[in-house]
Amino acid sequence: MMDLWHTLVSILFILAPVFLYHNVALRSTSAEPPLIKGRLPFIGVALNFVSDPQPLLEKMRAKLGWIYTLYLGGRRMTIVSDPVLGIRQVYSQGRIFDAGEFFRYLNIKLFNYTERINSNSEFQEALVRHVITYLSSPANIDAIAKDLQAEYRVLVDENSPFCNDDYTLQNGTTVDLYGFARKTMYVSAAYAVFGKSFPADSLYRNYINFEDSLLRFIKGYPYVFNRSGQDARKAVLADLGDFFIDQEKASRSSPFITGISALFDKFGYMTREDLSGYFLSIVFASKSNSIPIAFWYLAFIVHDPEFKAEIIELIKKNYVKETKDFDWKALYSDPLLNSAFKETTRLASNITSGRAITRDAMIKVADSKDRTKSKEYYLRKGDSVLILSSLTHWDPDAFPDPMAWHARRFLPDSSSSSNPLVPHEHADKDTKEPQWRAYIPWGGGGHMCPGRHLAIVEAVTQLVYMLWYFDIEPVSKTVPKMKVGENYGGGVLKPASAYTVKIRRRSEPLVS
Missing domain, CATH: 3.30.43.20 (Uridine Diphospho-n-acetylenolpyruvylglucosamine Reductase; domain 2)
Structure with missing residues (x-):
């Protein structure tokens, strides 16, 4: 009995300072x-x-x-x-x-970086300079955009084996729009950036399993509670390592990727482990946020019949019969398409x-x-x-009616009560800035997302070709809710449930 009393006293002696610090000193x-x-x-x-x-x-x-x-x-x-x-x-x-x-x-x-490349500040700075410099060039973005357009069109045109084998879209199939849009954009963007030798199809399922487990990695879940995510990442890293160690295949990637490979070679980091970890982060940066944004962009527009009709007319207006192609420059810079895109990123980004x-x-x-x-x-x-x-x-003081999607919210001449970035009449004199910093889907400062220029290219490209080749009608009266919960703060939100649409291939595109 005395031993038990001594034990209790000892425990109390140890815990008392802890509780005292937490409740009294910690403030x-x-x-x-x-x-x-x-x-x-x-x-x-x-x-x-x-x-x-x-x-x-x-x-x-x-x-x-x-x-x-x-x-x-x-x-x-x-x-x-x-x-x-x-x-x-x-x-x-x-x-x-x-x-x-x-x-x-x-x-x-x-991403399972090796410690030696993660701790080499000179190497990291060289990589960052290359990424920012390359993706800040309009000419480079145009080159990637052209490759993306070509790859996406092959996936969805009337000769598409993907659509005809996996989805019989000419018969008015009902499909989960997120699943369909996710796969087509993932594959086309992968080929545009990494080249046709990239194992996009074989990587896809494992990469999606890894992507869906991101917060478990960030929060440090042990293997037993993140088995599928850990196994999927291991498989993806193995495939990426095999691809990038094969210089013949890797050399067929875009200049953006071959420039990165050249830096790895220059610094002597040409091992499977060094290459696979870093390029997993590039795959993530180029897909895991922009692809769900492209889906929400398409879904919100499809779900608004009047606005969809307006966008269809806009697409038809920018089709050039002589070249049998679109005026992509006009589409990517169109104020209405940009406003709808910004509104989508405002609502769905969770960075x-x-x-x-x-x-x-x-x-x-x-x-x-x-x-x-x-x-x-x-x-x-x-x-x-x-x-x-x-x-x-989602702050109503910054964006009135914050949880609703207003396509015209970001138009400069919008007189809607939902117009954002309310002028701050009493702005601090040091900032000399009349508006709020309320729109921040890309972060800010020196680490502002360099892929932001490509994100709208992907979203508009998908939107144009999907409406060009298909008639899409939602089955449900509501757009699916965004899956928040434990995913809060973990990137662009995914749909909480399937978004079922009836999708039928047009007998001919909008303009014959």
């Missing part, structure tokens, strides 16, 4: 953002944040405003959703708010931008209740900052 000062520390010592609100972060984050935003700090597993993570002042500062002050640590973590956790705070700093944040007021907050070196696009994109 924010008046100069810091409000601290949400939860009830569990050390763990804080980590369990809520990992399992289903959306209710927690939106509750705190409604209660505390556009900045607050979460205590997660012994670390402080500050959430910033202020589109007036705060987000702009995080993205523009890269030396204070460093994205490098965030990406190095993902490189290992998600997390993470930054490590490299030194003690002050950040000015507007008052969410009275935007004419602002306050400076102290942030500690070693803590982290998170910006989640949905906290801003």
Whole structure:
């Protein structure tokens, strides 16, 4: 009995300081953002944040405003959703708010980078320079767009073995539009970027299984709880390693990819492990967000009969009979198509931008209740900052009626009450910016997504050819809901259920 008493006293002696620290010493000062520390010592609100972060984050935003700090597993993570002042500062002050640590973590956790290439800053900087330089060139984007157009058209035209073998679309088949659009865009984009030798078909199923398990990798699930994702990634890495180690096949890729391969050769990183991990991240960057965006773009337009009819007329108007092709430049830059695309990315993108705070700093944040007021907050070196696009994109103060899709929301002359980016009449004088930073699907700063220029190319290409060759009618009266839950913050949202449509091949394209 005495031994049991001694044991209990010992446990209490150990735990008492922990609870004392959590409940008394762990707090924010008046100069810091409000601290949400939860009830569990050390763990804080980590369990809520990992399992289903959306209710927690939106509750705190409604209660505390556009900045607050979460205590997660012994670390402080500050959430910033202020589109007036705060987000702009995080993205523009890269030396204070460093994205490098965030990406190095993902490189290992998600893509299985080898440690030697992940830690080589000179090599990483060379890769980033190549990617940004190449994808910032309109001529390079045009070249990839032409290849994408050719590949996509082969998949869906009247001679398509894919459509005729897998889907008898000429008979008015009912299909899951997401499954159909996902496969056609994945294959055509893969061939356009990696060349016809790329094993797109054999990779597809394993890659999709890996993609659907992304958050399990990020959250560090052990193998037993992420068996299918781990096995799928292993298979994908093996196929990518075999492809890129074969210089004859890899050399048939686009100049964008061969330029990356040349850097690997220059730095002496030509092993299967080095190549496969990095190129898995390129496959991910080129497909995992842009393909679901292209689907939602098509789905929202198809579901609005009047708007779909308007877009069909726009497509017909930009068909050039002499060349038997479209005026793609006009289509990609069309204000209405761009507005609908921006509205789609606003609603469906669910991106997390993470930054490590490299030194003690002050950040000015507007008052969410009275935007004419602002306050400076102290942030500690070693803590982290998170910006989640949905906290801003779905904020009714930034975008009235935020959960509805308004195709014309981003037109410059829109007089709709749903028009975004409400001018901020009392903008901070230091920013000299009359509008909010409320549209952030591509992140910001030096790590702004370089693939954003290709995303609209993919979406418009798919839309044009699908409406050109097919009559598409939704079976359901509603567009499927987006799957949020534990996927919150994990990238462009997927549909929560199938979006069944009746799809029939036109007896001839819109313009004979």
